[in-house]
Amino acid sequence: MKISVFGQGKLGVPIANVLQGSNITVARVDPAQGYNDMYGDSDAHAVIVPTPSGEDGKFVNTFVESVLQQLSRLKNDSPVILLSTVMPGSCRELQSKYPQHPIFYSPQFVDLGHVEAKFRRPDFILIGFDEKGSFVEQRKGLQCVNDMYKNIISASAYSASPGHSTKANSKYPPMFTMNWESAETAKLALNNFLAMKLDFVNLIQGFCMAENIDYKPVFEMLRAEPRIGNQFMSPGFGHGGPCLTRDQRALNAITDINLLNSRDALTDSVVSQCGDKVLVLGVTYKPDVRMVEDSHVCDVIEKLLEQGKPVDFYDPMYRPDNMDGWPEHLAQATSLIRIPDMSLSDYDTVIIGVPYSDFNLDYADKHLINLWGTYG
Numbered sequence: 001m002k003i004s005v006f007g008q009g010k011l012g013v014p015i016a017n018v019l020q021g022s023n024i025t026v027a028r029v030d031p032a033q034g035y036n037d038m039y040g041d042s043d044a045h046a047v048i049v050p051t052p053s054g055e056d057g058k059f060v061n062t063f064v065e066s067v068l069q070q071l072s073r074l075k076n077d078s079p080v081i082l083l084s085t086v087m088p089g090s091c092r093e094l095q096s097k098y099p100q101h102p103i104f105y106s107p108q109f110v111d112l113g114h115v116e117a118k119f120r121r122p123d124f125i126l127i128g129f130d131e132k133g134s135f136v137e138q139r140k141g142l143q144c145v146n147d148m149y150k151n152i153i154s155a156s157a158y159s160a161s162p163g164h165s166t167k168a169n170s171k172y173p174p175m176f177t178m179n180w181e182s183a184e185t186a187k188l189a190l191n192n193f194l195a196m197k198l199d200f201v202n203l204i205q206g207f208c209m210a211e212n213i214d215y216k217p218v219f220e221m222l223r224a225e226p227r228i229g230n231q232f233m234s235p236g237f238g239h240g241g242p243c244l245t246r247d248q249r250a251l252n253a254i255t256d257i258n259l260l261n262s263r264d265a266l267t268d269s270v271v272s273q274c275g276d277k278v279l280v281l282g283v284t285y286k287p288d289v290r291m292v293e294d295s296h297v298c299d300v301i302e303k304l305l306e307q308g309k310p311v312d313f314y315d316p317m318y319r320p321d322n323m324d325g326w327p328e329h330l331a332q333a334t335s336l337i338r339i340p341d342m343s344l345s346d347y348d349t350v351i352i353g354v355p356y357s358d359f360n361l362d363y364a365d366k367h368l369i370n371l372w373g374t375y376g
């Protein structure tokens, strides 16, 4: 089986690596660098290019379209497996504009740092297809997507890691096939549910902290309730990164519910507690990644700077020579290169934005805002 992978970014590279390690021949194409001639004879084309958020929060399909346009030049009808996240209604619209290659929508539920592992052993597989398309096209395409996942999952079963039995690993995850719109909605709904869960735990923690109530036993009890479950049940500083917050914004754009309210309220509440000179420890959206996209603590910094309050920050992932993708307002804050550079006496407020153990310092009588609750 041969699959071409269009898009060599945060998702495209690890996914191509997994396919390559699963007895699949891979043609890697980075459309940003131009199209090579390696993909013409592929059995399927995996499209994993960015779908950036527009001003209104909806995802924009321009890059997906440019790949589909390119594929229309081929003299075959091999299926497209679309892994980029798109808005409900997108696949039908794209297919009517580019009818040659049947589109199968198979978005991924992975988090940065664990993309390969999650793609190898997904909890479930989601496939959206054209329920009105021809039976032959549907069967051929679904078979092809199925074969791709089968290869990945059976290859990962043989590379069982210690502690995992081969039997458990070879279990095929549930597969959900549905029409395009249901699959597009399911992807958005899942991430929005997770974001809502995080917003909720942060809200309860915020209430407890304001009222001087010990929140830890509250969460211990909540986690014991099977209908709630114990994942995504640790309070923190709000979500960010390339998926959850952006998917919230997208759903807000097409429904009447503003699910971002609670995250925005938390930003305002933190800003209102700050003194005149603030030190922020950790600015990325989670530990051990360089990404600051939709980082919640960056929203706080932006608001503080808007209010004319000076902000200094330290982050172990910060590279002064590579601010690629970091928001402009961070450049207005002063970056500290090492923890010893800090003199806490210079600051009225210290915010712990990312829970690194290095930040477990003696803050004495400093006004410390640590919504991660790790050190208190």
Ligand SMILES: NC(=O)c1ccc[n+]([C@@H]2O[C@H](COP(=O)([O-])OP(=O)(O)OC[C@H]3O[C@@H](n4cnc5c(N)ncnc54)[C@H](O)[C@@H]3O)[C@@H](O)[C@H]2O)c1
Binding pocket: 006, 007, 008, 009, 010, 011, 012, 029, 030, 031, 032, 048, 049, 050, 051, 063, 064, 066, 067, 083, 084, 085, 086, 108, 109, 110, 111, 112, 242, 243
């Ligand atoms: N990163 C994640 O954790 C994650 C998780 C789930 C879903 N997704 C979705 O996957 C898609 C890709 O995300 P990503 O994080 O890999 O993006 P990315 O920004 O890392 O992708 C960059 C790649 O996109 C390609 N590209 C750049 N400009 C292009 C252009 N003009 N035309 C075509 N291709 C171009 C290039 O190959 C480039 O390397 C998005 O729709 C995203 O929502 C990402």
